[in-house]
Amino acid sequence: MLDRHSASTHLAPPGATPTLDPLPRRIADFATLGEALDYAAGGRRGLNFHDARGNLAQAYPYAELRRDALAHARRFMALGLAKGDRLALVAETGPEFAACFFGAIYAGLWPVPLPLPTSFGGREAYVEQLKVMLQSCDPKLFLYPAELEDFAAAAAEQRGVEGRSWESLADVVPDEAAALPAADPQEIAYLQYSSGSTRFPHGVAVTHHALLDNLKAHGVGLQVRDSDRCVSWLPWYHDMGLVGCLLSPLSQQISVDYMKTEDFARRPLAWLDLISRNPGTTVSYSPTFGYDICARRISSQTRASDRFDLSRWRVAGNGADMIRPDVMQAFVDAFADAGFKAHAFCPSYGLAEATLAVSLMPPGEGIRVELVEESELSGAGTPAQERPRRYRAIVNCGKPVQGMTIEIRDADGSVMADRQIGKVWVKGASLMVGYYRDQESTDACMKDGWLDTGDMGYLSSGYIFIVGRAKDMIIINGRNHWPQDIEWAVEQLPGFKSGDIAAFAITGPSGEEQPAVLVHCRVSDPEERGRLRDDIRERVRAITGITPVVELVPPRSLPRTSSGKLSRTKARNLYLSGEIVPFDIAA
Template identity: 80%
Template sequence: MLDRTDRIDTTLTFDGYTPTADRLERRIADFPTLGDALDYAAKGSRGMNFHDARGTLVRAYPYAELREDALRHAHRFQALGLEKGDRIALVAETGPEFAACFFGAIYAALWPVPLPLPTSFGGRDAYVDQLEVMLTSSDPKLFLYPSELTDFANAAAERRAVTARDWESLQAIEPTPGTLPTAGEHEIAYLQYSSGSTRFPHGVAVTHRALLDNLRAHGISTEIQPTDRCISWLPWYHDMGLVGCMLSPLALQVSVDYLKTEDFARRPLAWLDLISRNPGTSLSYSPTFGYDICSRRMSSQTRAADRFDLSRWRLAGNGADMIRPDVMQAFVDSFADAGFKASAFCPSYGLAEATLAVSIMPPGEGIRLELVEESELSGVGTPAQERPRRYRAIVNCGKPVEGMEIEIRSADGNQLADRSIGKVWVRGSSVMVGYFRDPESTEACMKDGWLDTGDMGYMSGGYIFIVGRAKDMIIINGKNHWPQDIEWAVEQLPGFKSGDIAAFAITGPSGEETPAVLVHCRVSDPEERGKLRDDIRERVRAITGISPVVELIPPRTLPRTSSGKLSRTKARNLYLSGEIQPYDIAA
């Protein structure tokens, strides 16, 4: 193990990218702490590479250089009077500044707390409010942010009386020499806010041991190769981006190429350009909507093969939301001529409360589906009907990773047999110790070491299939309806895409539960809007048997979580409070 007072020779770097191959012997995250993982990765020449919106390399950042910067920051934190166990909140902008400050906190035995960047909806006040509640929850001694967010950050910091600095002003602090405190493997490494945690945030306390166990399981499940290189646009404030595409590559000594999330949103095909330029094999992950936006961008172009070479994309990870088989097939159709193989798809299931990975599909198996009858999904009827009237394709999310157990339980807590749908519970060494300073929420979801994920699913032959979120289920006349089914049905109408529809239940005038559907509308003619509303109403009635409330709303109105997922709960709250204003359509 390296003495952290030693300097590491950084002459292994070269002009351009950090290399894919390296003479350093690979270790599969078998370290006691995250700081030890960086110490080892810094012995080699691999590292991070940051790109602009067009995919042009802006800065190569070897792990050796990251280590030196992080150690300097650790001593700066000491100079500011921070002590072991104090929290440092950091706006998680994809760049070397955040990475150095995050690991500086790790080296100083502090707890870094990644906070989100502003989203495209909600505006200044909503973002400041979001920062305020997370600062209240994490109670940091220091808040760091990029200078372009000074106005937002200072407004939130002033409300909570938190000392705030931008990246540049931190550099002006003279490091204090001396011995840094150390953290044990079972001590807290950082706090991770789960996506969707806005008004009542849940800070997941992740220990070094839980993290390294999950990163090792990730490396084993993905069968990491010497030629592998990671390419990512995922945000670092979300567990899939932070753990899966920042901490995992470092702990596995893999070079990474990064696009900022906002640059991907503007130019999504730059992601595929980076994958195409990688001469080795690529590991790259995305929620469903990332694949969707790429295939849609290609629809107006001719041949993908004229621009891309995706033949070396070894693992196309898919997770963080319900996996849409139709979207995945559209991606294959769009990019097969560029060499993309459907077998590269690697569905997974995970959540921040389990550090990240719960299950991963074995490499090469691709997307496998099972057709499940609506009566099984809704919990009524039997699967013995000769021909199901309706069914949904459920995606196989793989096998439990090393050290993780999965059980499917009924409402009364009993374990269910294969292919019986129930609540998903998980147990393993990478499951959280609890939510930070929130024992009630911790107790509500944990029992005897088992975590209630809040998801519904079933096991089949050792594989996990996720059906949906329990809290999103719409119950009408005693029958369960998944909002995804309603949303997917509406999306089949012309002019809609994934993310245009939010379905949820509201209470009608007589106290009955009624399905409500909010739909992004892109037509301006009043008569066409009326016809569209009627078509949607009929489509939903065919599924639920009840006439729904259908509201047409302006595009880009539906709220998203920090990871880009549709937030049905927030959409419902904004609609009921009048903050989402539907178009006025004559009856």
């Protein structure tokens, strides 16, 4: 059994950057991101990159990051890039991306993180996605790791963009005489593609001022301490990974230990191993599915305390998708004897269009839920007496972060009272300038300084509760049905997990709307498939009162966004176009 008292909470892994540092802590009170790195470089903290087995591969102090970034800035200028040019770069978790990203910041360029191929279904799908994003951001230069040259160079060539590996930058002589441009806080710092942007990407334009406002709110909301240390596996092309687990720790001078996202995907429990072996770790984030897969992977025959020590984990952040209380409870049940405390959970709500954080649960309050009757969620009014009441547990996502205001509005734009479900609108200094070169989409979601998030929720005593995405809602006979409820119902059947099911509405033969459910099927026997389809149909009918179209599809058929979340919209389009081919099952 691990001895939870054998190591000081202030220690760092051997060879890694320290947890504690004499440099006085500043909570992101800088005018620009370059200033934040300038200050962090005065201390000894920094980034630490670990291999697939969790061994330290490279310690990268913020001072070294700054040195390399300044050299890259002058290399970019020597290559002819000028202030305001876009620099696209594949967001691989490693020192090369970090140095190129901050090199772009120092040179006044707009870095644009692009996804890795792990979220796509093969070479052609990945190249196509890169092409779409390159067309959208129109970069002057596209950088990528040498091992992805086959993919990235093809996309760059087809889009007429100069592409090169970041390893090749070593051959570029920096323009040492070049004066780095001054950065204005109101200028664009970077472009962030929102997680739902696949076919028609939206490049979110974030200024230095908006970014630092959100980073400060993040630090204040998490009650950052001198003894904090972070562990992360989240991808840097997603806002929670880039802003929450790279830019936020840097702006608050926190040391971070990283493992690559693909290493987490292969060995999820390595995340918890890394937390356990790094005795100073207090902060780590994950979407719900990360906690889910860890709880599923731990053997019922194994005592978690024999392998893990999670006793110092004070902020177990949760965001980026719908937070499911049953999954969180399963994680607590699985790892309580390893020292994990339920009150460490920190639910949050955010989106790239707000830079990142909109709300955070105050540390220590943990997961809190409210039971909301189905009729309130569907807008159907008081349920008939003969129908049993059904409830859904809605997770409290905390209070608005510093400087952020949240309103719940009805379809006419009127502000709604507490505990009334409507559209979530937010306002604050960290909102995006708009979508890059897409004024129509910007105007569709931003009005008078307010952002229409596209999410549905309600306020209760100053806390925000998110119930779902408005665009995902399935409306049948005037009743609203949330796809999450349908998907959850199927997940309760043996052999299914989160991400195996996509629910959405289609138009039936008579022109009426009806729900469709696509389900990953790992059964080969035709009779078993037929029984499985019937079981799914009955389960959905029992939970929702509606009979769906059920299609069993091959594993890994359902598409995901660049951040790994299920894309119901894309699944629907692929199904209707015939690109997702269901198994043939006799009626």
